Amino acid sequence: MTLAVGVKYPWGELKRVIGPNDCAPGAIVLASDSRWTLLDYDLPNGAGHEDVGTKLFQLGNDVGAVYAGVSEVGERCLSALRERLSRANKPSSQNSVNLAQQTFRHVWEDYLTSEASKQIRPEYRCLYILIGACSKAGIAELYRFSSEQDFKPQVSSAPYAIGIEGQAERLLGALEDEMRKRVDSELSLRSRHLDALAALSNLGRVPSTFIKPSDVAFIVGHYLNAVIWSGEDDRIGGKIQCAIISRGGFSMFPMSYSTDPTNAGGWTKVTAQPSELQTMTGTFGCYSIADFCRR
Numbered sequence: 001m002t003l004a005v006g007v008k009y010p011w012g013e014l015k016r017v018i019g020p021n022d023c024a025p026g027a028i029v030l031a032s033d034s035r036w037t038l039l040d041y042d043l044p045n046g047a048g049h050e051d052v053g054t055k056l057f058q059l060g061n062d063v064g065a066v067y068a069g070v071s072e073v074g075e076r077c078l079s080a081l082r083e084r085l086s087r088a089n090k091p092s093s094q095n096s097v098n099l100a101q102q103t104f105r106h107v108w109e110d111y112l113t114s115e116a117s118k119q120i121r122p123e124y125r126c127l128y129i130l131i132g133a134c135s136k137a138g139i140a141e142l143y144r145f146s147s148e149q150d151f152k153p154q155v156s157s158a159p160y161a162i163g164i165e166g167q168a169e170r171l172l173g174a175l176e177d178e179m180r181k182r183v184d185s186e187l188s189l190r191s192r193h194l195d196a197l198a199a200l201s202n203l204g205r206v207p208s209t210f211i212k213p214s215d216v217a218f219i220v221g222h223y224l225n226a227v228i229w230s231g232e233d234d235r236i237g238g239k240i241q242c243a244i245i246s247r248g249g250f251s252m253f254p255m256s257y258s259t260d261p262t263n264a265g266g267w268t269k270v271t272a273q274p275s276e277l278q279t280m281t282g283t284f285g286c287y288s289i290a291d292f293c294r295r
Helices: 014-018 071-086 093-112 165-192 194-202 213-230 289-294
Strands: 003-009 027-032 036-039 047-050 056-060 063-069 127-134 140-146 160-163 241-246 249-252
Touching: 003 063, 003 127, 003 140, 003 165, 003 213, 014 165, 027 056, 027 063, 027 127, 027 140, 027 213, 056 071, 056 241, 063 071, 063 160, 063 241, 071 093, 071 127, 093 127, 093 140, 127 160, 127 241, 140 160, 160 165, 165 213, 213 241
Parallel strands: none
Antiparallel strands: 003 027, 003 160, 027 241, 036 047, 056 063, 063 127, 127 140, 241 249
């Protein structure tokens, strides 16, 4: 299993900052841990783990996905969808979503009839996928697919988290609380410096909000990393994989931290480099399309 999250920007509390009449470009933030849980019923707890698993995949210039569940099948689903999207005659949002559901269903049904499926306990036979996309016009879309619901696409403006259910719910709660605090802080700042901000805004020097997709990515990374370091669930671990999908396309988002205010002790990487990760099926991972084509 794993823990992964998808956030559509802007959402919820952020709209209080941006305002109803502001057409801020949308974006998607996707993030995941990198732990593979290796089921072995001979082990005391029934599982071992490796922290080298690719969970974040680029499906196109402006499309990305994360999965949680049976790793080999998750990779096969995303690999098959990427190939079908590249051959689609009439690419559109709805057509692509329908294509995703059809593809995931086909791969999952094939898996359920395989010997590999019979070797896994029923409670472990599950797959969840988040797909995020953003058009050049800045229209962002986030979809959730689940084997438990026949991969029927679900769409919401609120963040999604997939994987360990209890941890996913707590992570979403932490993100909502943090965003509320950030928005309250910004609105308080604006009220104290209203005249100065208005003057600068008229000069075009102040954006509609100081809270950007990159800030959201940092918040997501911080709380996901906190879950990993808490060690509360040994099915979640390793470094983080994170990407932002905006009207400029898909881009990996590296994160590091320093506990030394002077930074003299250097920085500790939170996110994994593609070279540090592996895939179970040998398919593509956190690479650019050009890198993938050269392989």
